[in-house]
Amino acid sequence: xxxxxxxxxxxxxxxxxxxxxxxxxxxxxxxxxxxxxxxxxxxxxxxxxxxxxxxxxxxxxxxxxxxxxxxxxxxxxxxxxxxxxxxxxxxxxxxxxxxxxxxxxxxxxxxxxxxxxxxxxxxxxxxxxxxxxxxxxxxxxxxxxxxxxxxxxxxxxxxxxxxxxxxxxxxxxxxxxxxxxxxxxxxxxxxxxxxxxxxxxxxxxxxxxxxxxxxxxxxxxxxxxxxxxxxxxxxxxxxxxxxxxxxxxxxxxxxxxxxxxxxxxxxxxxxxx
Numbered sequence: 194x195x196x197x198x199x200x201x202x203x204x205x206x207x208x209x210x211x212x213x214x215x216x217x218x219x220x221x222x223x224x225x226x227x228x229x230x231x232x233x234x235x236x237x238x239x240x241x242x243x244x245x246x247x248x249x250x251x252x253x254x255x256x257x258x259x260x261x262x263x264x265x266x267x268x269x270x271x272x273x274x275x276x277x278x279x280x281x282x283x284x285x286x287x288x289x290x291x292x293x294x295x296x297x298x299x300x301x302x303x304x305x306x307x308x309x310x311x312x313x314x315x316x317x318x319x320x321x322x323x324x325x326x327x328x329x330x331x332x333x334x335x336x337x338x339x340x341x342x343x344x345x346x347x348x349x350x351x352x353x354x355x356x357x358x359x360x361x362x363x364x365x366x367x368x369x370x371x372x373x374x375x376x377x378x379x380x381x382x383x384x385x386x387x388x389x390x391x392x393x394x395x396x397x398x399x400x401x402x403x404x405x406x407x408x409x410x411x412x413x414x415x416x417x418x419x420x421x422x423x424x425x426x427x428x429x430x431x432x433x434x435x436x437x438x439x440x441x442x443x444x445x446x447x448x449x450x451x452x453x454x455x456x457x458x459x460x461x462x463x464x465x466x
Contacts, residue, residue: 259397266404269380272394276381282330282407284440291427292323293435298337298366299326300376303440310420311335311413313357316364319426324418325376328362331411332401335376336392337366343373347387354392360401360413367428378406 259268269275280301286292292303299322308327309320325335336355338348351373355363366374371383375392377399384391403409 256393256397259394261398261402261404267402268398269377269382269395269405272382272391272398274382274384274391275395278379280379281440282378285327286323286436288424290323291431291435292326293431293437294322294326295438296381298322298335298369298374298376298381300329300335300381301379302326302438303436304330305424307417308413308415309362309423310415310418311360311362313355313359314362314420315352315356316362316420316423318423319365319367321424321426324424325362325364328413329376329378330406330408331360331413332378332403332406332408333360333362333413334396334400336361336363337369337374337376338363339369339372340365340367342369343387347372350387354396361396367426377402380405 258271261268269277276296278296278301284303285306286303288305288307292299294302303323304326305321305323306327307324308331309316309324311328311331311333319340329335336351338351343351351363355361372385373387373389373392374381374383375395377395380395380399382391382395399405
C-alpha cells in the first residue's frame, strides 16, 4: 500500500512539475510582432499600389475627352486660353539666320532645317528658337518656362511631363512673360502654375495630333542635332536682316525650298502610337 501511495504521489509530483514548465514557457512575441509587421507592410504596399493605379485610371479617364478623333479633330478648342494661328509649313532658314517671329515663344513659321530632338528631352539650357519650332512641325509639344519664375518642385513636375515622353521637349525660355508656355504647331497656351490641369489637356490634345500638324509621320529623333551641345538661345531681338514670317524669297533661294512644301516631308500616313 505504501509503495502504491508513493508511486501515485510521484506521478502527481511529475505532472505538477510538467504543468509548471508548460505554464512558465514564454510566448513567441518576437515572431508574432514580426508577422504583424509584415502583414502591415504588405497592406501598406498593396494600398499604395491600389491608390496609384486608381489615380492613374482616373487621370486617363479625365483626359479621354482630349483625345483627337474624326469627330473631335482639335480638342484644344475646348481649353480656355489656347491661342491658335495658321502657319505655312516647310519654310527653312540657314543655321546663321534668325526669324522675326510674331510670337514669343513662337509656335510656327520659318525655322531651321535641323529640328531639335524631341524624344522626351529635358534641355537644361535655352535652345535656339529656330530649331525648336521645327520640332513642332513634326508633331511635338514644347514646354517652355521662365527660369526666373519656375524652379524646384514646380520644375520637377514639368520635367516629369517631358522626360522620356516621345514628341515632347522642355527647355527654359529667358524673358518669358508667363511662368510656363506650351507650344504645338499653330497652338499656344500660357499658364501660371505647373499644377494647372490645362497643361495635360494641351499635351493630350495636340501631341502628334494628325489633324493639327503639317508633317504627319515625321521623326522626332534628329541625327543632325546635338542634344548635349545644342545651338544656344539668342537673347537679343532679331535684327533688320531677320527672315520675315512669310519666309521672304531670299531664304527660299538659299535652301531650295518652295513656299509651303516641306523638304523633309515624311510618309502621309500616321504611324501607330
